[in-house]
Amino acid sequence: MSVSGAFIQTLTMVDIATGWTECFPLVVREAALVVEALERAQNLFPWPVRGLDFDNDSAFMNDTVVSWCRSHDVEVTRSRAYKKNDQAFVEQKNGAIVRRLVGYGRFEGIDAARTLARLFAAARLHINFFQPSFKLKEKHREGAKVIKRYLPPATPYERALVHPRLNEAFKRRLREIYRTLDPVALLAQMRDAQNELGKRVDQRAGKPAMTVAPVQSxxxxFARELGDGWKQGVQRGIHRRRYVRRKPVPRRPSMLDPYIPTIEEWLATAPHLSAVDLLSRLEAHPPGRFGGHQRRTVQRLMKNWRSKAARQLISSTEITLSVQASSLSI
Structure with missing residues (x-):
């Protein structure tokens, strides 16, 4: 399957009651891959999936996905057109989880998708079992002010244990999974996957991966470094690199090039001249050739000339001072 030129996207699913979040990488935008991710989500969610609320993306609202949901007794609803806040729960997790873990770079290819799947596999356990979050309890308006009150912070795992409608068998299964987890080991796995993704961020599929320093094994x-790592602001491998142009920028020839020596002579004689004054003088060489639309070019030329004159002045002053210092030492 060719995926060249197709960026990997993330399918995010959030349980509204508990905040339980599952993320899946999609190599290409295809309904068949969405159905495959939904089937995997049914196995990963600790409780059965009874309904799905999509946005209006064509990757979701199509015959393949909707037919699969109906055949599995999954209720399908969708958000209103041009109402992005209808998907506020998912959008919040996209920023708090996906962007924080993966960054804003782009990824291509099967290898990057496998690394993303490994990252999300460790992150789902670390986030759902060990990362508490706030959940809105109520909000009301007093005039122009909106007052919000939140429940005490809790993990999705803790919210699931106290949910009255969740079967005791599912709660027992969650407790068994929780007893087998090590948050430090999960975080180390996440860092290792992020380090691998850092070699592939903004890289075309099939190109050799970049070299990034390995994570402490x-x-x-690794646990000792966590105490001070947040103070140092460690640069993750997934962070986007600053773009560096590899090819030199060619300089376009300017119609002012033949007149640069003349302009520099005018400035040397009268440094107070402005760009408008220089353009008025240039109109006579020849008449009608120059107008006001060259003013910005003349201003750049004046700035370069003044910078060069200032450097020459400073260098000549340094030479004079060095000569005087040597004469005093004699």
């Missing part, structure tokens, strides 16, 4: 040493 010793869990004890």
């Amino acid at each position: 010793d869990l004890a040493a």
